[in-house]
Amino acid sequence: MRALLPRLLALFLTAAFPGAALAAQTYGLVVGVDQYPNDVSLDGAVRDAEDVYRSMSAAGFKVVKFTNSEARKDDIRKAWTDMVAEAAAGDTIIFTYAGHGAQMPELIAGDEADGLDEFLQLPGFDRNRYEETTREIIVDNEMNAWFAEAEGKGVHVLFVSDSCFSGGMSRSIKGKSRLAPAVKVKLAAPSQEAIDGANLKEIDFKQVTVLAASLESQPTPEVIIDGEPRGALSWSFARAVEGSADRNGDGIITRIELEDYVFSNVKNRSEALQVPNFTPQVARSESEVVVRLTRGLPGNGEVAGDNAMPHAFKPARELGWTGKIALEIDGDAEKPENTDGTGTPFRWDVANGVFYTPNGDVAAENIGPDRIQAVVDKFVLLDFLKAMASQNPGSVSLRPTRDIYAAGDRLRFDAPPGRYPNMLVFNLANTGEVQFLDMQAAGTASSEFKLTDVEVVKPFGADHLITIWTAEPVDAIGAVLADRNVTAAALLQALMTRLDGKEASVAIQPLYTREAL
Structure with a gap:
């Protein structure tokens, strides 16, 4: 009899609140790196990661976080694999990265229009010992392979990259730029995925959205927010997930809601130094959902349709x-x-x-x-x-x-x-x-x-x-x-x-x- 109670309760909840018990789950994979032993360190990337982690956790996501020396490629890859394995069709994985980005000669000839591959630089990479440490970068080709795994299961992906790969600025900013020096020599592919992923660039991902901190022609500087060095995109995204981007209070953030919120607040907090960049540039539909804030029953934070709660405004x-x-x-x-x-x-x-x-x-x-x-x-x-x-x-x-x-x-x-x-x-x-x-x-x-x-x-x-x-x-x-x-x-x-x-x-x-x- 006891064994039947959870099933009966689940059936009752499903009948009482249609769709609530089967609501989609959101997963978060958060990476932030300040300490680069072999390069210029940053000041605000770990603050970004901690901020995003707190906002995701409060929103009911299942979140894994890696900061500084914890940010090892094999561990990050395993966390991604585990999330994809656990996720079901309709679920969402949000991968956020705050740290250095960099460029290197393309791994596959003719693969990149500018002849350069982009990569996320983890703490273990040393460009002076690239043959020994090349495993500690995540190349754009590899990320395509990761995203394809999720897409193949019908899992939505939102990648938020608070880093940069190129660009310069006219204003005299003393904050650090999240751009590491380019690698000049041609590296061996760090993994088979880095080779296979090149073929996936032509795939029209239907459920993957990428949000970058700035246009490719711009830098991504660390700016002062509330007295501390931060990334304007990470700060804005954390506030969005707290619910500020959910204009109608229905428990979900559409692509258009996220655009409206992030574009304005990145401009405000960076003092117009940055313009975020979405891929694809245009929302797939007016109602396209990129973030589901909660999983549970109405009254526990999840609301929908006519039950949507209006946004509550707080004093400054x-x-x-x-x-x-x-x-x-x-x-x-x-x-x-x-x-x-x-x-x-x-x-x-x-x-x-x-x-x-x-x-x-x-x-x-x-x-x-x-x-x-x-x-x-x-x-x-x-x-x-x-x-x-x-x-x-x-x-x-x-x-x-x-x-x-x-x-x-x-x-x-x-x-x-x-x-x-x-x-x-x-x-x-x-x-x-x-x-x-x-x-x-x-x-x-x-x-x-x-x-x-x-x-x-x-x-x-x-x-x-x-x-x-x-x-x-x-x-x-x-x-x-x-x-x-x-x-x-x-x-x-x-x-x-x-x-x-x-x-x-x-x-x-x-x-x-x-x-x-």
Whole structure:
């Protein structure tokens, strides 16, 4: 009789909640490497892996994690094999990697258009002893073979790669790049899979999605997030899995939801240094699912259809915002208010009047004691807006797309209509000034906002164009913005009073400028 109880219970649950007992399982394989004994080490990849691991575990995934010296190819391969063996058709495996990527001469002649294979570099690889250590790289051909194993069983795959293989940047960033030096010599294939996998590149994978941190022409830098070096893609993906990307609260993240969330937040957190890259570039369907957040019964986190729960919005302080920044002062000057924060600091060179971001960018020029508080207040407000955006990011565009613009460049800024009736548009200038651009209120939907043929002029540094869409009343905020003498501190107070913890969508468009070359 006892043996029958689990079966009867399972039958009852299946009848009571159709599909719940047979819901698909999600597996996570997480790899993060900071310590490279034979190469330049990184600072934030293990933080990325730990963050993603926590978010996956909280979402109910079955997760295996490898960091630093634990990240050995044979162990990673076995974990993948075990997951594929256990998974059933309809399940999902998410493989995330944070660490160095690199390139080498193609293993199979004519296999790559650029003549180069890409690989993930594990700690045991030494390019000065490549014949002995070539087993400690994972070549793109091998990954094709791994993905084909899952696809053959009807298992979905999402590969999230927070690394890079090529590219350069125009801005002066002090964070490390996740790009190891290219291997110049032609290596022997590290495995038979590396040879066989070349033939799989022509396969049209139907259930594999790849999310890379940046375009092939861009680097993947480590940037400062919440005071610590991080990968912007890993940070954004962890927040997505926590549920922030699940706009309708149905327990699943579609490809389109993930795109919308990741593109916006990677731009916000990298200060527009990166543009993520999806493969395939276009979603296979409007309803294509890439992440299932939970497995279980309604009430235990899994909801569907009419039972979907709306997204809950948290106040900024619950998301880590402190109302302070860390500031290092080079020179003799009084310390501004709200600068006793922790983590990698902003820096103010008093003699030269230059204000630097924690990433090493020039944020503002000609900043003296009379302007420093306004600049500090701007970045305190910007952090507040980034916290809001992490829950419900909007999308805006600046054309042409560059990481830095020179004097005389002409730009176009577009903020599309939002799904809320009210909209605010303003600029946080590099000097700390707040510049009101537009307000739309009490409509059924906001209209498109455009700035066309904008010319880059002095002063140079970092501006941030902000768009907020909401169903909450915005007249009081608009009144504050309309004051020509409004400060960032006053605007912050108005936003905290009216929108903190409320449903609102926030888009942030960084605009870094400099003197013409």
